[in-house]
Amino acid sequence: MDTLQQLRNELEHEYRTTQNFFRIYPEGKNDYAPHEKSMKLGNLATHIAEIFSWPGVMLETNDLDIGAGERPQILSTPDELLTKMQEHYDKSIAALNKASEEDLNPDWALKYGDNVLASWNKYDAIRHSLNQVTHHRAQLGVYYRLNDIELPKSYGPTADLQSF
Numbered sequence: 001m002d003t004l005q006q007l008r009n010e011l012e013h014e015y016r017t018t019q020n021f022f023r024i025y026p027e028g029k030n031d032y033a034p035h036e037k038s039m040k041l042g043n044l045a046t047h048i049a050e051i052f053s054w055p056g057v058m059l060e061t062n063d064l065d066i067g068a069g070e071r072p073q074i075l076s077t078p079d080e081l082l083t084k085m086q087e088h089y090d091k092s093i094a095a096l097n098k099a100s101e102e103d104l105n106p107d108w109a110l111k112y113g114d115n116v117l118a119s120w121n122k123y124d125a126i127r128h129s130l131n132q133v134t135h136h137r138a139q140l141g142v143y144y145r146l147n148d149i150e151l152p153k154s155y156g157p158t159a160d161l162q163s164f
Contacts, residue, residue, distance in 0.1 A: 015089045018133065021141070045075060047136060054126070059095040104122045104123035134154075138154075
């Protein structure tokens with residue numbers, strides 16, 4: 001079994017699917033949130049684009065301190081989201097292409113300062129990042145639905161693309 005090829009294939013599938021969501025991103029709605037405790041639309045979409053960097057970061061580091069460093073600039077247009085996601089995707093695919101199966105074994109941790117929030121081997125960490133893309137894209141779909149934006153397909157047709 002070629003684990004790295006499977007990860008590349010899945011990353012590419014999630015990338016292509018997310019492109020369809022970003023192409024229809026509603027400009028001028030960055031501050032929309034369905035609830036006061038919900039992430040704003042601009043933050044959510046920017047976060048999704050950023051997640052595409054995670055496989056590369058995970059292969060090239062031993063941990064990530066989410067409490068350190070600058071917060072990403074919130075993106076607000078389809079072109080900005082697509083461009084940033086493309087940059088991150090390209091770096092992650094390059095890291096996966098360069099990696100060996102053994103590179104998936106070392107531990108990797110998500111930290112906030114000195115606190116370890118989660119720890120996995122690098123394979124499991126990358127799998128988690130791919131799950132995060134799916135999870136947050138589903139949230140994005142709910143935001144779109146609540147704003148009467150027709151949903152593109154993810155893993156099959158949506159109610160907007162098929163009559164029942």
